[in-house]
Amino acid sequence: MSSSRHHRLGVGHAQPHPPGVPVAETPPIDADRWPDVAAVPDRWSARTREAVAAWLFARASAGVDVRIEYPDGTRSGRFSHVVQPRMIIRRPADLFRRIGSLGLIGVGEAYMAGDWTTDDLVGVLTPFAEHIAHVVPRPLQILRRAVLPRHPADEENTTANTRSNISRHYDLSNDLFELFLDETMTYSAALFTPAPTAEPGRPVWNDLADAQHRKIDRLLDLAGVGPGTRLLEIGTGWGELCLRAAQRGATVRSVTLSVEQRDLARERVARAGLADQVRIDLLDYRHVDDTYDAVVSVEMIEAVGQKYWPTYFSTIDRVLAPGGRVAIQAITMPHDRMLASRSTYTWVHKYVFPGGQIPSLRALRTAAAEHTSLRLADSSAFGMHYAETLRLWRERFLARRTHLAPLGFDATFARMWDFYLAYSEAGFRAGYLDVQHLVFHRPSDGPDDARFGGVR
Structure with missing residues (x-):
């Protein structure tokens, strides 16, 4: 944490401070770090x-x-x-x-x-x-x-820069993420049942791991992953999707640019006895080879950047076998807001996700249609589920913030992470942000609509 371009993440809805009670003064700021x-x-x-x-x-x-x-x-x-x-x-x-x-x-x-x-x-x-x-x-x-x-310029998502952009967030510390994630170590929107309302507080912490598995299983179902499937995962996270897919009998290749994530994901796969079915590589998605029956990517496209969305879809199109399916979980925003903000350098870019760009559904559909043979076959939005996921993450982060100092993170970092998580939750609660499950396929491969029934 050596400069103001030390970027990291978080989310939630904590108990309000009692009205009329002064909020504690901010601790001194380390000017060398911040x-x-x-x-x-x-x-x-x-x-x-x-x-x-x-x-x-x-x-x-x-x-x-x-x-x-x-x-x-x-x-x-x-x-x-x-x-x-x-x-x-x-x-x-x-x-x-x-x-x-x-x-x-x-x-x-x-x-x-x-x-x-x-x-x-x-x-x-x-x-x-x-x-x-x-x-x-x-x-x-x-x-x-x-x-x-x-x-x-050094945050544009070229092959030379992307590794650094990813590392500045995901390589902070596995111990940091363990403070607020559930035992699945899944760092993306969960899927609760019953669905959360606009009011916070319905799901409880014990629901989160089940809700993450529900989300992962839905994506694997949408991609048609089962025994013998050759699956490519773009963006490993900490390996939970690899585990769920391998337990179904799939052979998985997963790629990431985070050393910390790769190492822990490999450990988790080995502990589960699934190392012979799962390969996890430190590799840019643009360099993936071989052929796969299914491709799944969870909240990774936000790190690609608008300039490279055609490359992202072209890579998937290149490695997808005939008849294959693609299931993507993507954070989205309205198209007009995406156009208005795409050139804006934001607080999130500076402190959390350098090089990031949240797409619109229209932009993703167009990028695939204009540059590949892939077409959007189905979409399902569940933004309020993300608001609840973030609320739970932030609740746990605030409850454990005393653990930050031993990990090397100071009080300014804690306020930054708190703001990031709250800022994110607010975006989903306001409807400014959404999250989608998207299914792409090649119409030329023939109809296979049975997989898409009832996903809304």
């Missing part, structure tokens, strides 16, 4: 940008159901008679200077620095996510590219 958090922008234009950001924030917050509290006792936001989440602004000038200089990156860095805090982080972020398309007035949106940071 230079952009420790220092507030101070270039010559910062004061002008601060004033513009304060105006934009007042305009945006007027329509959200959040009570905003300032140090002088004034309040803003859309007032209502119900209990509202509190956004407590401790250092307004610092917050607005960060926002004016860095856009939404500044909101996250200000939270990490303690410029603002809250008694209910998800509750504050969700209403803003619901209004994200209108936070910046349209006439000012065209200026974003000129005044806000751009994507670093």
